[in-house]
Amino acid sequence: MRVLVTGASGFTAHYLLKLLAADCRLELHLADCASGAPGKIMSCDLTQKGEVEELIKGIRPERIYHLAGSFTNNYDIDYPANVLSTKNILDSLLKLALPSRVLLIGSSAEYGLVNAGDNPVNEDQPLRPCRIHGLTKVYQTQLMRFYCKVYGMDLVMARPFNLSGEGKRISKLMFIGKVHEQIEKIKNGEISKVIVGNVESKRDYIDVKQAVKFYQKIMEHGIAGEVYNVGSGRSIRMRDLLNLLLKEAGLDMKVVEEKVLPVADQTDVSEIYADLRKINGL
Amino acid sequence: MRVLVTGASGFTAHYLLKLLAADCRLELHLADCASGAPGKIMSCDLTQKGEVEELIKGIRPERIYHLAGSFTNNYDIDYPANVLSTKNILDSLLKLALPSRVLLIGSSAEYGLVNAGDNPVNEDQPLRPCRIHGLTKVYQTQLMRFYCKVYGMDLVMARPFNLSGEGKRISKLMFIGKVHEQIEKIKNGEISKVIVGNVESKRDYIDVKQAVKFYQKIMEHGIAGEVYNVGSGRSIRMRDLLNLLLKEAGLDMKVVEEKVLPVADQTDVSEIYADLRKINGL
Numbered sequence: 415m416r417v418l419v420t421g422a423s424g425f426t427a428h429y430l431l432k433l434l435a436a437d438c439r440l441e442l443h444l445a446d447c448a449s450g451a452p453g454k455i456m457s458c459d460l461t462q463k464g465e466v467e468e469l470i471k472g473i474r475p476e477r478i479y480h481l482a483g484s485f486t487n488n489y490d491i492d493y494p495a496n497v498l499s500t501k502n503i504l505d506s507l508l509k510l511a512l513p514s515r516v517l518l519i520g521s522s523a524e525y526g527l528v529n530a531g532d533n534p535v536n537e538d539q540p541l542r543p544c545r546i547h548g549l550t551k552v553y554q555t556q557l558m559r560f561y562c563k564v565y566g567m568d569l570v571m572a573r574p575f576n577l578s579g580e581g582k583r584i585s586k587l588m589f590i591g592k593v594h595e596q597i598e599k600i601k602n603g604e605i606s607k608v609i610v611g612n613v614e615s616k617r618d619y620i621d622v623k624q625a626v627k628f629y630q631k632i633m634e635h636g637i638a639g640e641v642y643n644v645g646s647g648r649s650i651r652m653r654d655l656l657n658l659l660l661k662e663a664g665l666d667m668k669v670v671e672e673k674v675l676p677v678a679d680q681t682d683v684s685e686i687y688a689d690l691r692k693i694n695g696l
Numbered sequence: 697m698r699v700l701v702t703g704a705s706g707f708t709a710h711y712l713l714k715l716l717a718a719d720c721r722l723e724l725h726l727a728d729c730a731s732g733a734p735g736k737i738m739s740c741d742l743t744q745k746g747e748v749e750e751l752i753k754g755i756r757p758e759r760i761y762h763l764a765g766s767f768t769n770n771y772d773i774d775y776p777a778n779v780l781s782t783k784n785i786l787d788s789l790l791k792l793a794l795p796s797r798v799l800l801i802g803s804s805a806e807y808g809l810v811n812a813g814d815n816p817v818n819e820d821q822p823l824r825p826c827r828i829h830g831l832t833k834v835y836q837t838q839l840m841r842f843y844c845k846v847y848g849m850d851l852v853m854a855r856p857f858n859l860s861g862e863g864k865r866i867s868k869l870m871f872i873g874k875v876h877e878q879i880e881k882i883k884n885g886e887i888s889k890v891i892v893g894n895v896e897s898k899r900d901y902i903d904v905k906q907a908v909k910f911y912q913k914i915m916e917h918g919i920a921g922e923v924y925n926v927g928s929g930r931s932i933r934m935r936d937l938l939n940l941l942l943k944e945a946g947l948d949m950k951v952v953e954e955k956v957l958p959v960a961d962q963t964d965v966s967e968i969y970a971d972l973r974k975i976n977g978l
Contacts, residue, residue: 552838556823556835557831
């Protein structure tokens, strides 16, 4: 079976590819926008319709794990990366009349403002994003539903909560990545403090190795048009997570400097964790 | 009070401006993307951030009726016209720190697939658009909610059902406009038949003169972040509407040729009409 993985040089793909490579029935094709990506990863700017069409035409994938995307919270970056890239893939499949199954990656940021009592949040929770990244992922969800309904496409969506894993692999835009970067700098004597913002919020962290197993499960068994939470089903206070990360590095909270933002960030969600009944029922 | 109206040379604006002009406290500023628009209508391509900023900076409007938009069902046209134009206006207001109240125009097409039992549809009905135009209007709704929540902006939204009014003013992309155009051609001896598709669906038609009164009401009394249906609260079968239009022109159903689409259009909604309790409660 011909499988295309986009965002193939990214954090998540690193783990997904290990999983997929174990299945010798799969013929893996990898694409990423990063030019000079390692190995046999093809370079493709997924925001460019023509490039995507060429890619899809060349591979004729039967399955697509569309991991590529961005979370910069800059609309001019996240809209093309998260919405247009998806639209280009779906339009190419339509044009070429390929009945591929596509796994799209949403985000728990789509839920946005959840009240404490809404936890664990299930997939029917209203989507009230409060970050640009989450807003563009909501667009992507709407786009998926549209293409399923109108064109009968075979699309499924994972809605991952926060991913954890090796610090050095995680993007520096994420909390773990930011902390890891500063810990490394402390070890190298470049800085003496780990500076963080609010660490009182509680978030659902799932190990990326478990997350990609869920992605595979959704690809294999998910119902077309449906969204599935991917999380651990429990929350951890960011402060406790920070403590764990420091401990692993042989440091403690003494190196931490908490910076309270000048204006209270009213859009910060105090606690969110996933209801996993839907994915566990697959 | 300085009021900006976008889409000022369009069908709806023709009627809204009559209403607003009667209020001498208002200082009206008009903008449209159409170059060479009549009267004192400024030309502004609302999809261009820079042009929008200049426009907003020049007027410093206290109220904006954002009527501009498109319904071509071509994503590459409707996305910039319906989503980016709105984003450019909101970003300009943020940048200039103007606390303007903005009325945005959604669409009943956002509801998309409603079941017969869902009628009359209220504003909390799930949004399941089945046309590109409706999809982009859903994006716009998400964008509005985001800007209200995150930036505390003063935005309200009308969700109009089908507008009726003088045939010659209505866009030829709309059913009434299409029928009117063909009636005119019959009168001129250019064609002998009015060709229509499925006319069995039932739709909520509201006279544009009443619709703009609702728009004004939402602008005056609507709650920030809220969406209000604008409709008649009842449905009319398209066949009966067609009959009425023909009658007005001194013709009858004998001139009509119904073309059944080769593939059943499964995304066509058989009946939809508005629940008006929310707007009537304002």
